Structures are given as structure tokens and as C-alpha cells.
Amino acid sequence: MNRLFDKSIVLACCIAAAMGLAVDARLVAAFCLGVIATSASEVAREEHAHRASEAASYAYIIAAVFVPPFMPFAPLAFYDIARRVRRERIWPALAIGAVFVCALVADLRGGVLTTRTLLLTAILSIAATLLSLRTAQLEREQKRMRRARDKLQERALALEARNRDLADRQDYEVELATLAERTRIAREIHDNVGHQLTRASLQTEALRVVHADEPGVAADFADVKRTVDEALQ
Structure with missing residues (x-):
């Protein structure tokens, strides 16, 4: 022109x-x-x-x-x-x-x-x-x-794509951190419950021994202990 x-x-x-x-x-x-x-x-x-x-x-x-x-x-x-x-x-x-x-x-x-x-x-x-x-x-x-x-x-498009990748990576890392935290909490709950069940099993066994002269009561404690042991497995 x-x-x-x-x-x-x-x-x-x-x-x-x-x-x-x-x-x-x-x-x-x-x-x-x-x-x-x-x-x-x-x-x-x-x-x-x-x-x-x-x-x-x-x-x-x-x-x-x-x-x-x-x-x-x-x-x-x-x-x-x-x-x-x-x-x-x-x-x-x-x-x-x-x-x-x-x-x-x-x-x-x-x-x-x-x-x-x-x-x-x-x-x-x-x-x-x-x-x-x-x-x-x-x-x-x-x-x-x-x-x-x-x-x-071209540089702007490349930077935009890189920012998207970084954002996706950050989201992925956040998701991984969330899963790791959930796993940690679940492990703590599992360990705590296992510890409590172990205590319950030992206490039940002790009570069964204490009430050994009472066959009915001892049998009930034996059933409770067996149930707790199955839960621990």
C-alpha cells in the first residue's frame, strides 16, 4: 500500500x-x-x-x-x-x-x-x-x-503453557500431599485401634483367668477375646 x-x-x-x-x-x-x-x-x-x-x-x-x-x-x-x-x-x-x-x-x-x-x-x-x-x-x-x-x-504462548504445566503440577502435588496426609491419619487410626484392641484382648484374658471359677462368665470373656483377636487379624 x-x-x-x-x-x-x-x-x-x-x-x-x-x-x-x-x-x-x-x-x-x-x-x-x-x-x-x-x-x-x-x-x-x-x-x-x-x-x-x-x-x-x-x-x-x-x-x-x-x-x-x-x-x-x-x-x-x-x-x-x-x-x-x-x-x-x-x-x-x-x-x-x-x-x-x-x-x-x-x-x-x-x-x-x-x-x-x-x-x-x-x-x-x-x-x-x-x-x-x-x-x-x-x-x-x-x-x-x-x-x-x-x-x-511465541514466548507468551510458551510461558502460558509452562504456567499451565506448573499449575497442573502444583495441583498434583497438593493432591499427593492430601493423599499422604490421609494415609498418615489412617495409619495412626489403625495403629491406635490396634493398640486399643490389643489392650482389650489382654484385659479380657485377664478377666477370664480371674473368673476361672465361674464357668459361664469365663466362657463369655473367652468369646469376647476371640472376637477381639479376630478383629486384630
């Missing part, structure tokens, strides 16, 4: 620079080819399409050197060249820029185009190049921000 907005402004300025020139087939062809070339660069997605679009931009500048009516629309081509220029490939861009400047000077001296048109073309070419470089930097910053945002989202 930023590129389309920039190119709309550059194209409007190019049309303003071409005002006053004779409208002939060459000027119409320059306008149409310039619009087609700059539009093709926006729809290019694959690497070979990018290279073809870049070659078309260079070809348009070369055409402007030899065909003066192409001059006013050259800033569109410079915009596309600047968007893909890299440090390791800056020399072709500088070379085509130098050739274009020489052509501007030659056209100015030869009176092929008006001074106004050539001056506006030079200013627009510089402005379009700087605008393209600024937009390229803005796009790189946006990509960097998106990558940083994606990384932060």
Missing part, C-alpha cells in the same frame, strides 16, 4: 513535468510503458519476476537517454531501481544514474526538451529515489517489528 501511494504521487508529478510537451505517439508510448513497467514491479513475486522487472526499469532509463519524450516518466523507473538496490549491486544503479544525468545535460544543451521539463525531471528523479529508499527502510522496520511481535507471541 505504501508503494502504490508513493507511485501515485510520483506519477502525478511526472505528468505535471510532461505538461507543455507535444502529445504525440512517443509521449503516449512513454507514459503507457512507464505505467506498465512500474505496475509490473508491484505484482512480481518470484525471484525471476523481480529480475525481469528490474531489467525493465533499467531498459526504460536507457530508452529515456535516446528518446527524449521518455524523460519525464523516468522517475518511476528510478523509484523501482532504488527499491531493490543493495550495497553489493549499487554500481549498476550509479552507472545508469550517471548516464541519465549526462543525457539530461545533453538534452538541455540541445534544446530537445524545455528547461522546465528537464529540471522537474531531475528533481523528481532524486525525490523518487529518496522516497523509494525511505519506503524500503520503513518496510524493513515493519518486517522486523512483525518478526519481533511473532517471537513475543
